[in-house]
Amino acid sequence: MNDKLVEFKGHTDGRGLLVSLESHKNVPFDIKRIYYLTDLSSSHPRGFHAHKNLKQLVVCVSGSCDFTLDDGHTRKTIHLSSPLQGLIIEHNTWREMHNFSQNCVIMVLASEYYDESDYIRDYDEFKRLAHESSAK
Numbered sequence: 001m002n003d004k005l006v007e008f009k010g011h012t013d014g015r016g017l018l019v020s021l022e023s024h025k026n027v028p029f030d031i032k033r034i035y036y037l038t039d040l041s042s043s044h045p046r047g048f049h050a051h052k053n054l055k056q057l058v059v060c061v062s063g064s065c066d067f068t069l070d071d072g073h074t075r076k077t078i079h080l081s082s083p084l085q086g087l088i089i090e091h092n093t094w095r096e097m098h099n100f101s102q103n104c105v106i107m108v109l110a111s112e113y114y115d116e117s118d119y120i121r122d123y124d125e126f127k128r129l130a131h132e133s134s135a136k
Helices: 123-135
Strands: 004-007 010-013 016-019 033-037 046-051 056-062 065-070 075-080 085-089 094-098 105-110
Touching (some): 056 075, 075 085
Antiparallel strands (some): 004 085, 010 016, 033 105, 056 105, 065 075
């Protein structure tokens, strides 16, 4: 699986913590879209899709949550709980988000603009495509 955790440098003083994210420095792609999720409910998991081309860098800027990632062969769960850490999610990776803490805020930096046709929302289709891709 090609996803990975990356550490960010934070600059802190008596006023708080500043974390800077920059394309091709600590974000390994051009940033074309940024969005965030807030007011998340621990009883309502999110995600349940993959992307054909889109890459993402995910940061839990407040609170904590779990990401379950699946490349069609292996599933693993990664716990995010620090604004100094980001999770890079490559294309063709199924993602599920769950176990949101009460104050969880997730920021996502995306390599592409929103495109509904880039989504794979059916897990069986995702598994079929993953197995076809690995058979080549």
